Amino acid sequence: MSQTKRFLVVTVAAVTAMGMVGACSKNTDAKPVADGQTGQVNLVVDTFGDFGYKALVEQYQQSHPNVKVELRSVQKLDDYKPKLTQYLAAGTGAGDVVALEEGILNEFKTQPQNFVNLLDHGAADQQGNFLPWKWELGKAGADGPLIGLGTDVGGLAVCYRKDLFAKAKLPTDRDAVSKLWPTWDEFIVTGKKFTAANTGAKGFVDSVTTSFSAMLSQAGETNFYDRDNKLIAESNPAVRQAWDTSMKMVSEGVSAKIATWSKDWEAGFKNGSFATTMCPSWMLGIIKTNSGAANAGKWDVAAVPGGGGNWGGSWLAVPTQSKHPKEAYELAKFLTGPDGQVGAFKEAGPLPSSPKALDDPAFLALTNDYFSQAPVGQIFGAGAKTLKPVVLGPKHQAIKERAFEPAMQAVEQGKLTSDKAWQQALKSAAKEAK
Amino acid sequence: MTSSSVIRSSAAARAAGDRVPWRSRLTRADVKFAPYFFIAPFFVLFAIFGAFPLVYTGWVSLHDWHLIGEHTFVGFANYTALFADPDFWNALKNTVGIFLLATVPQLLMALAVANLLNRKIRARTFFRMGVLIPNVTSVAAVGIVFGQLFARDVGLVNYLITTFGLDAVDWQANTWSSWIAIAVMVDWRWTGYNTLILLGAMQAIPKDLYESASLDGAAPWQQFWRITVPLLRPTLVFTVIISTIGGLQLFTEPVIFGNGKMLGGTLGQFQTVTMYMYETAFQRFQYGYGAAIAWSLFGLIVVFSLVNLLLIRRAAR
Numbered sequence: 001m002s003q004t005k006r007f008l009v010v011t012v013a014a015v016t017a018m019g020m021v022g023a024c025s026k027n028t029d030a031k032p033v034a035d036g037q038t039g040q041v042n043l044v045v046d047t048f049g050d051f052g053y054k055a056l057v058e059q060y061q062q063s064h065p066n067v068k069v070e071l072r073s074v075q076k077l078d079d080y081k082p083k084l085t086q087y088l089a090a091g092t093g094a095g096d097v098v099a100l101e102e103g104i105l106n107e108f109k110t111q112p113q114n115f116v117n118l119l120d121h122g123a124a125d126q127q128g129n130f131l132p133w134k135w136e137l138g139k140a141g142a143d144g145p146l147i148g149l150g151t152d153v154g155g156l157a158v159c160y161r162k163d164l165f166a167k168a169k170l171p172t173d174r175d176a177v178s179k180l181w182p183t184w185d186e187f188i189v190t191g192k193k194f195t196a197a198n199t200g201a202k203g204f205v206d207s208v209t210t211s212f213s214a215m216l217s218q219a220g221e222t223n224f225y226d227r228d229n230k231l232i233a234e235s236n237p238a239v240r241q242a243w244d245t246s247m248k249m250v251s252e253g254v255s256a257k258i259a260t261w262s263k264d265w266e267a268g269f270k271n272g273s274f275a276t277t278m279c280p281s282w283m284l285g286i287i288k289t290n291s292g293a294a295n296a297g298k299w300d301v302a303a304v305p306g307g308g309g310n311w312g313g314s315w316l317a318v319p320t321q322s323k324h325p326k327e328a329y330e331l332a333k334f335l336t337g338p339d340g341q342v343g344a345f346k347e348a349g350p351l352p353s354s355p356k357a358l359d360d361p362a363f364l365a366l367t368n369d370y371f372s373q374a375p376v377g378q379i380f381g382a383g384a385k386t387l388k389p390v391v392l393g394p395k396h397q398a399i400k401e402r403a404f405e406p407a408m409q410a411v412e413q414g415k416l417t418s419d420k421a422w423q424q425a426l427k428s429a430a431k432e433a434k
Numbered sequence: 435m436t437s438s439s440v441i442r443s444s445a446a447a448r449a450a451g452d453r454v455p456w457r458s459r460l461t462r463a464d465v466k467f468a469p470y471f472f473i474a475p476f477f478v479l480f481a482i483f484g485a486f487p488l489v490y491t492g493w494v495s496l497h498d499w500h501l502i503g504e505h506t507f508v509g510f511a512n513y514t515a516l517f518a519d520p521d522f523w524n525a526l527k528n529t530v531g532i533f534l535l536a537t538v539p540q541l542l543m544a545l546a547v548a549n550l551l552n553r554k555i556r557a558r559t560f561f562r563m564g565v566l567i568p569n570v571t572s573v574a575a576v577g578i579v580f581g582q583l584f585a586r587d588v589g590l591v592n593y594l595i596t597t598f599g600l601d602a603v604d605w606q607a608n609t610w611s612s613w614i615a616i617a618v619m620v621d622w623r624w625t626g627y628n629t630l631i632l633l634g635a636m637q638a639i640p641k642d643l644y645e646s647a648s649l650d651g652a653a654p655w656q657q658f659w660r661i662t663v664p665l666l667r668p669t670l671v672f673t674v675i676i677s678t679i680g681g682l683q684l685f686t687e688p689v690i691f692g693n694g695k696m697l698g699g700t701l702g703q704f705q706t707v708t709m710y711m712y713e714t715a716f717q718r719f720q721y722g723y724g725a726a727i728a729w730s731l732f733g734l735i736v737v738f739s740l741v742n743l744l745l746i747r748r749a750a751r
Contacts, residue, residue, distance in 0.1 A: 081717075088502055111502045258587065262585070267588040398717070406699075406700040406701070414607070
C-alpha cells in the first residue's frame, strides 16, 4: 500500500467520522417529520422583545391538543433582524410564525417569495378584523400577496413624572397636563417653565430623538421616502419641520441630552433625570422596567402634542420554509384576532390594530397600575382608529436610527452645529439607502 | 561469533523482507501513518471551519452580494470603493489608535508586574493566579460594568472627577475620551494574561546569570534591562503578535460601550474596523462589501504582525 493511498484512507476515515457527527444532528432535525405521522405539530414563534403571547399560547395549546408551540424571543430588534435575514437566506432555521416590525416588513416586501401568501390559506375573511391601512401594509403591493397579519399599532402619548411636575409647580392631573401642550411649541414653552424651576432634573424631555420620531409619525403621508420608494429626506418639508422643532428643543435647553437606550437613559428613569418621554403604547413596559418598583405611581400618561400618530407596530408572517404553513397560519390568525390582541395588550402593552379589539369593553376598561391607574385602554384606544399611516419605504428604520438620530445626538453632545448635523444626516441617509 | 550471528540474523531479516508477514507490515504502517491520523481531526476541522470560510469570504468579496437577492460579479470594485471610503479610514484610524493606546501600556505593565511576581514574595501563587482573574471574566460583563463606570451622568469615573472639582467628561462624545475608556477595558482584561506568559519566560532564565551579574555589581534595574528583557525577546514577540491580532479585531468592548450599536458614537468616534464590517454586512446587508472589509482586515493584521516582529527583534537585539 503506497503512502499516499494510506493517507487517503486516513483522511476518508476522518471525514466519515465527521459525517457521522453531522448525521446525528440531522436526526434531531428530522423530528417534526416523525411527529407528523402521529398528528403532532410543533410550531415555533419568533418575536423580539415581549409580544405578550405567553398566556395566549397556553390557551391555544389547550384548544388544539395536537399543537405544541415554542415561543422564541430575541430581546433587541437590532439582533433579531440579521438573524431572521440569515434564516431566510439559508432556507432553514426561522420560526413557523415570525414577527415583522414595520421597518423589517418594508425591507422584506421586496422579496415576497420568502413568505407564504396568507390569502392562499383563506386570510381574506380576516380583512374586517384590521384597521384598513394596517391590512394594506401587510400586502406586498396593492394586488400583491398578503405577507403579514397586523398585531399592534404604536399610538402616541406622553409619559410624565407627576412628582417632578409638582416640584416645578405645573399641574399634575392628566387632563390638565394634556391641555398644556396642544402643539409642539407649547410643549417647548412648558419645558422652559419646567427647567426654570430648577427641580434637579437634567431636562424636561429625555432626548430630542424621541420627539423627532413622534413628529415624523404625525406627519402622515410621507417621511424619508415618497410613494415610489424614492429618497426625499432632503426635500420633504415634514422631515425638515420635525428636524427644526427638535433643534429648537435643544437650543431652548429643554432636552436632558440623554441618548435613548444608553446606561444613562436607563438610570435616568430611576433617578428622575427627566420629566417626560414620548410614549408609544409599547414603551409603557420599558418605562416600568427601567423606573423600577420604587417609582411606581410617579408616572402618568397624557396626550401627545400635535395630535395622534403611529410609531412602530408589527405583523405576523409565515415563512415559506415552514413545514406546517397551514397550522402556522391558524396560530397567527388566533394571535392577531381580536381576543388575541386584547390578551397581548393586557400582558405586555402592544396596542391592538383590530377595531373590534379597540371597541372591546374589556380593552377600554383597562387601566395601568404602575402609571397611576391611567386608563390606558381609553387613552391609546381613542386615537388609534383615526391614525394616519405613514409611507415608510424600504430603509426607513435605518435612516432614522443610523442617520438622523446620531446626527441629532451629536448636536446634543455639542459636537456639531444644527446645520452641519443636517448635512451629516443627509449624507448618512444616502449611504443607508444605497 | 557475535559478528557472524548479527550477519546471519540480518540475512534472515532480508530473506523475510521478500514476503513480510502482514502483522509486521501493519506495525510498520502504524508507526508511519498513525501520527497523521491523530492530527487529521485538526486539519479536517480547520479546512471546514477555517480555510473554507476564508476562501468563500474572498469569493463573496468579489460580488455585489445581497443575502436575500442577487449576487453579481463585480471583480475588485468593492476593494476600490473601500479604499475611497472615508468611513473605512475613520474605522481604521480608531482601531489603530485604540490598539496603540491599549497595547503599549498593557505590555509595559505586564512586564513590570511579571517582574514583581518573579520575586520571593508572600502568597506568590495567590497573586499569580489573581492577575488572571480579569481574563476569565466574560467580556460582555466587562463591557457592561465599564460602560457603567464611564457613563456621563451616573458613572463612577465622572463622580470621582467632579469631586476633584473638574468638569465631568462626556466619554462617548469625544474621540480621545472614548479611546481611553475602551483602552482601559482592554488593559484591565489582558494585562494579567500577558503577565503570566512573561512570568513563565522569566522563570526559565538561569539564576546564575543574575548571581554573576550581582557579583559584578549590577544593580537590580541593570539586571532587568540587560538580562531579563533581552532573554525575554521570543516571548515578547509572541505577546506583541497576539496583542496585535486581538487589538485589530477589537469588537465587543466598543460595541457595548456604545450601547450595543455598531455606529461607535454619534460620529463614529470609536467605530472599529470589525464594527464597520458587521454594520455593513449584517445591518446594511451588503455582504460583498463586508467581505471586502474582512479580507482587508486580514491583510492588515498580517502586515502589522510582520512590522511588529521586525521592530521588536531589532529593539531587543
